[in-house]
Amino acid sequence: MTLAPIHPVILCGGAGTRLWPASRRNQPKQFALIIDGLSLFQHAVRLVDAADFAAPMVVTGVDQRFWVIEQLARIERTPGSIIIEPDARNTAPAVLAAALHLAQHDPDALLLVLPSDHRIADVAAFREAVVAAASRASAGDIVTFGIRPVRAETGYGYLEMMDPAARDAALPQTLVRFVEKPDAVRAQAMLDGGRHLWNAGIFLMSARTLVTAYQSLAADLYDAVQDSVAEARLEAGLTLLGKRGWLKASSISIDFAIMEKAHNLAVMPFSGRWSDLGDWDSVWRDGDGDGNDNVLVGDALVFNCQGSLVRTDVPDQMVVGLDLDQMIVVATNDAVLVAPRASSQQLSKLVNDLRKMERPQADRSRRDHRPWGWYESVAVRDGFQVKQIVVSPHQALSLQSHNHRAEHWIILSGTARITVGNSVHDVDGGGYVFVPLGAIHRLENLCDEPVTMVEVQIGSYLGEDDIIRYADRYSRVGMS
Template sequence: MKFITPVLLVGGAGTRLWPLSRKSFPKQFAPLIGEDSLFQASAKRLYAEGFTQPVIITASEYRFIVTEQLAAVGIEPGAILIEPESRNTAPAVLAAALHIAKSDPDGLMLVAPADHVVPDPAAFRTAVAAGIEAAHADQIVTFGIRPTHAETGYGWQELSRPAVEGEPVALKRFVEKPNRDKAEVMYSSGSYLWNAGIFLFKASTILNVFRNLEPDLVAMVTEAVDQAKSDLGFLRLDPSAFSRVPSISIDYAVMERATNLITVPFAAGWSDLGGWDMVANEMGRDARGNSLGGEATAIDCDGSLLRSDTDGLHLVGLGLKDVIAVAMNDAVLIAHRSRAQDVKLAVEALAKQGARQADTFLRDHRPWGWFETLALSDRFQVKRIVVHPGAALSLQSHVHRSEHWIVVSGTARVTVDSEVKLVTENQSVYIPVGAIHRMENPGKVPMVLIEVQTGAYLGEDDIIRYEDIYSRGQGAKG
């Protein structure tokens, strides 16, 4: 079989899975089901015979999370394309197709979101293989999931004839997320499948469809790809050209108007985890229909999801029925299961209040490691900082704050103005306001320290960078 290039779409904020999923670290990077993150599981699913190294499409703020998580599961990406700003799935798929077509115009692409759950990867790869012949024949191959109930949170596909698993069938049309009554009718008819949002086609096939249906979009994205710049192994699409690209999904842009569509039915298990009710289904249920995750206890509860995603925080439900309760160290969600698709309303309400929890966590991931806030007041902040082996923070200074570092594990190489020294466990160093400084981990194990900041302003944007091995520029994250 000719090699297929996996194209993983690694974007989106996953607001329906708040508080675990937030803009700063969305659901695809979290281990929602099992030990691997959804992104890692997606990459491993297609890390098999017949597939090339994956092409990744993601945002700048996630680029180092992507490389770190791929390295953790032993996968080397083929290319990582950086979108200057989110423009939905059509421009992302088009950019990937243009990139792949430069070296192999008729190369097969398997486009898949990076936040889906597929319990049987081998069965999914078999379904992909069933669509290869049609893809070579200039068909757009989609994958339809055999429905198990009248789901309103998914789009649907209407078939030209009854489905036989593993046998491609012509697709009549896509149906947007239906209301309850319409979903019941479609489920009962047996002529519909759930739309998985996964596609297989030749690069030339999808480019021809885009050129026929969205020529202006092709021109703008082509300019962004042709003027892309290489940066530390990433390929940054041109910001000026990409800023003119409209935000549009691939379904609206081409799939709902294309005439060369077929689908491969798949019934071996799938979920896009588009809400906490769907997560509960994948977690499994006890005899009373409860799903428990982390340190959680259900007492006389029925049909509820109780999940603690913070070590040492025990969530106890008493006498609950059809309730979703998800607890983290800085936010707790409590909702009726019937409102699982409305959790994004909570995010919108918090954003209007200016609440940090709408978008960010106490733990902040950076290319060199991560930090989390342990205590915060008007004029001081205490952080735990973890630096990966061989990693280094930028050479920087602050205008409004001083810092005191205490190493609790490992060894730090610390620069303060012209002085460079090693600081080991139980030792500390003081960084005065305005001092040019840097922290590095020269060791083979993670380095952990406690940072105490004091000053009139403690925001992350109080930073002037002089050197940075990650080329982040100025600003809180660059």
């Protein structure tokens, strides 16, 4: 047990295009249900749900705030704070904002910086490694965590140590240097040499140590982020960083800004099961295969297949593989990917090509999450759109109107309190409400069960930006 709790900082940016089509801009990798019916973000929160850790601090973007709120509620966890970045600026500004935020209350508090999109299966062993590294971090070192490599991986950076025997050490070791992602020959040499670990992008240090490092190694970045934190305001339980200072900050990773320049570095070896789940090949590696090394997710069947991943995210959709060898098949409700496993890391280029073709599937799935629940587009045609909408218990849509569309609401289940103009009434399952063009309206769920409804929009323009908000419990007035 450490003397004071360690403060986890969970970073929730990025889109994870190499896990397309399950991961997209409106459904980033860390929030997709990749493992065991939970998201990687939820796994990260549970990873540090123990006596040695304070409630986690989450750093995320404006577009991801809905996901964070909903997924924390779904696993009944309360964050220490949720910090909202005005714009994506990579990991260096995000980590500094968290350190400055924590340093306002306790400069000597320890921060554990965690990506939200990694998979650490050996939870107890990881917690023990963090606690074992705490004394070194309290003494003023920056401790980075290194994973014992199990193959000559070219997709990860590496950490070099002095002594090959140190790979199995139970305490932090001296770090010689960071090594960028190698080619195949260099990766095999480092695996054989025994002095290198995979760089997990996990760090432990005091807020004071980290702030001091930025002041000496990245002074311009420090000034910009400090201004942003000073301008921060609290709304609806969210800490909104100041935009003026934030936009002056360079977009740079913490590795490049700090770690490759610092001299007070140590590495904590970790030999437990870990994966960054960065592409579908790594998801296949992390899964539990059948007798022919096939990993199946959802209603998936295979016949005469070897070493393949076959996955469907759609509850009523069956996917069948026949005579597949080392293949990936991933089906969602609006896209299907079929590719060799060896081509997994080329998906980022494929997504960029889809963007150039202006295909909406590149970035948006049909389901969008909001702080009140979610909606899914069932059909979109000229002049009308059909949505399924689910409003979580005791949540509410904003009080709003539209300039270009009218709406028909059919309540399928639950009881909704519906405002249209000056009329307010409760509507049970089977009920119907018409919202005329321009009418101010709102739906509230005052019950303990979700409200499910079908919404049919009819109008000349059906975009989500045709919303004028007058009141909103999630501080979205003037926001999308």
